[in-house]
Amino acid sequence: MTLTIRLPRITILGTGGTIAGSATSQTQTTGYQPGAISIQSLIDAVPAIAQIATVKGEQVANFRSTEVTSPILLDLCRRARAANESDDCDGVVITHGTDTLEETAFFLSLTVPWKKPIVFVGAMRPATAISADGPINLLQAVTLAASPTALGRGPLVVLNDRISSGFYITKSSANALDTFKAPEQGHLGYFDNSQPKFFYSSASPIGLHYFDIKDTIDLPQVDIVYGYQGLNPHIITEYVRAGAKGLILATMGNGGWTIAGMEVVRQVIEGGVIVVHSHRSQDGAVSSSVDISISSGLLSPQKSRIMLQLALSSGYTLEQTKSIFEI
Numbered sequence: 373m374t375l376t377i378r379l380p381r382i383t384i385l386g387t388g389g390t391i392a393g394s395a396t397s398q399t400q401t402t403g404y405q406p407g408a409i410s411i412q413s414l415i416d417a418v419p420a421i422a423q424i425a426t427v428k429g430e431q432v433a434n435f436r437s438t439e440v441t442s443p444i445l446l447d448l449c450r451r452a453r454a455a456n457e458s459d460d461c462d463g464v465v466i467t468h469g470t471d472t473l474e475e476t477a478f479f480l481s482l483t484v485p486w487k488k489p490i491v492f493v494g495a496m497r498p499a500t501a502i503s504a505d506g507p508i509n510l511l512q513a514v515t516l517a518a519s520p521t522a523l524g525r526g527p528l529v530v531l532n533d534r535i536s537s538g539f540y541i542t543k544s545s546a547n548a549l550d551t552f553k554a555p556e557q558g559h560l561g562y563f564d565n566s567q568p569k570f571f572y573s574s575a576s577p578i579g580l581h582y583f584d585i586k587d588t589i590d591l592p593q594v595d596i597v598y599g600y601q602g603l604n605p606h607i608i609t610e611y612v613r614a615g616a617k618g619l620i621l622a623t624m625g626n627g628g629w630t631i632a633g634m635e636v637v638r639q640v641i642e643g644g645v646i647v648v649h650s651h652r653s654q655d656g657a658v659s660s661s662v663d664i665s666i667s668s669g670l671l672s673p674q675k676s677r678i679m680l681q682l683a684l685s686s687g688y689t690l691e692q693t694k695s696i697f698e699i
């Protein structure tokens with residue numbers, strides 16, 4: 373009697389980025405076109421994937437990750453939720469540009485129940501480069517999405533032989549291959565001979581908040597204002613005039629903003645805009661506040677922005693919003 377073993381079925385959602393990038397020569401590693409190669413061509417370039425899983429590629433977009441918008445995030449969320457519910461899919465891989473991968477991974481961490489594996493993967497060298505990192509990253513991402521060890525861990529990120537948390541990860545270098553880091557929380561695991569190994573059993577981050585956004589079609593505008601010496605205090609009013617319903621301040625240190633700037637912040641808060649104090653330093657937290665603004669805790673400005681968009685779109689009050697940031 374022959375026993376047929378069914379391979380795990382993995383859906384690969386292609387969104388572009390350097391992993392799908394094409395340059396004019398093998399040595400060109402900057403100034404190339406990101407999002408030039410189709411998801412099917414990326415899959416076909418790694419025949420070893422067929423030994424691990426039965427994969428289905430879906431082209432969601434094909435561009436540099438700077439072009440990701442709220443409707444695209446919502447589309448990815450719908451597709452990932454559908455995979456979670458489907459009997460025909462065991463896991464999802466999302467190919468993504470690294471520039472804003474941390475935002476999409478954080479968004480899905482808050483909006484898709486932590487059930488089947490969702491694995492983000494990117495590359496730092498275009499597909500046409502000598503020693504392109506995309507093919508092995510893609511192979512490892514599919515291997516991880518097909519592995520029961522990835523179950524219940526929420527969105528994960530694979531790059532440079534590392535497995536990281538989609539909730540905590542950040543891009544630390546504009547150029548280096550080992551760009552994804554979570555200096556304070558660390559990596560979750562690594563690949564040994566392309567097999568995933570975890571350091572810890574599954575756990576969810578303290579403060580993980582789930583938003584049910586099934587019927588949402590767009591998210592409100594939230595902008596980030598960067599703090600620096602000599603800050604123009606009125607820039608904030610311009611953001612509000614341009615439609616911002618919420619603002620994230622990338623503050624100096626632990627909540628630092630200029631005295632003149634704080635005057636304007638108070639005025640926009642009184643006008644109904646929700647303001648979150650985050651930090652421009654990569655690590656650390658902004659401590660809980662006692663006044664009418666909100667502190668981001670550990671969350672970076674770009675992640676705070678996503679969380680505030682979700683809170684606003686869910687109709688949270690100021691107190692509810694404060695409670696999900698200030699845990």
Ligand SMILES: NC(=O)C[C@H](N)C(=O)O
Nearest residue numbers: 389390436437469470471
């Ligand atoms: N390494 C990358 O993927 C960067 C690329 N520019 C992007 O789409 O984000």
